[in-house]
Amino acid sequence: MVAPATPSLSEIRSQFPALKDGFVYMDNAGGSQVPLSVPDAIHTYMTSSYVQVGADYPASQKATQTVAEAHAMVNTIMGGDNVGRTIFGSSSSTLCRMLADCYANALQPGDEIIVGESGHEANVGPWMSLANRGFTVKIWPANPETGVCELETLQALLSPKTKLVAFVQVSNILGQVEDIQPCIDAAHAAGARVVVDGVAYAPHLLIDVEKWNVDWYVFSCYKVFGPHIGAMFGKHEAFAELTGPNHYFLAKDYLPGKFELGGANHESCAGLLGLKPYLAWLTGVTSYSRDSVTQAWKIMETLETSLTSKFLEFLASKPSVKVIGSPQATPSRVPTIAFRHNSKSPREIAEVAMAAGIGIRAGNFYSVRLLERMGINPNEGVARASFAHYNSMEEINRLIQVLDPMI
16 A cells, blocks of 8 residues: 655645735744634534533534544543543643642642743743642752753752642743653652643644653643644543542542533534544544554654754854754754844844734743743743744745844
8 A cells, every 4th residue: 555645835734724815924832823624613513513512412412522522632642542531721821720729629738849940831830829828839940051940950859748740841932842751750759740831842743641651741722733722631540639620519530521610612622623634634544543643743743844944044143143942953842943132122023024924923922930040031032933834944934034134
């Protein structure tokens, strides 16, 4: 049997309606574009089975199936089919706050929580707030030169009282893929659970929660070509230790409902299922499985590599520019590229690009603590260009042409 050919980039771009107007979308780390199959699925759902779930009539049964299948689909993306479940919330921020509240009701006064400083505030602030509720919260400080939270620093913070360690897999400033496995292993050796923020990782590289043995893992589906909804994986045994925030009369083991106040957003669940046809088309594999997910993410990773290299090479040629994070396009680098100029502000840089029809961004990207540690004023922040697999080399060259005279 001949393996199906990967669609060309022009064919891939044709699946994303927003790309047809000529504007260049390079703020993908803040939110990706969606293939047409996603809004089509939402439209179909809302015009055929937009009813409450759990009833016996046909439309409700269809809605119930849609919500259940969306949970299963994302759990497969997580790589969690054999070891846990996935729950939904309005965002990763909401899910992390909910999880922190659950732990506040389960932990004992004096228990310790360690929080990586390099992360987005979504997986930092909720845990920091537990210091006001009788728990000891320790900051895992980032290296001020590299921005990385190093393993040796974590090992010095761990103690028999450590119950949870929260950290990021890829900083949305640094764009570096951290080696999370030794950190997970160290936390587990101390008897702690781990919560990993995979928001900046998930659009680019394959998630594998079972391989990593991670207890909790969160990402934002709207940054992975889907609707505005967040997803959190939890191991079966991690869920069993907590009581979800939903109504008291709902059983503790009623999953995912016990951890989804008000229920998951139904039309977003339909939109997530709308990704299936796109992934099938991208891979040429009609059946959805972990293997097809693996293949799809490999295709996306391959398409992004040359884009990252090209833009980093351009920035390296500019003596007045400093890349925040690794300046090298390696397998441990995603195409989320933050930089600063010696004299031009990040906002000036973003505005020049915007005037040319290119959407990059300036700011602190909710990683205020990391920027402060690195000596960068968070009110000014960094300029950031972030690419996805549907971006083209022509678009990279267009961005370079616009920025070249300025920086």
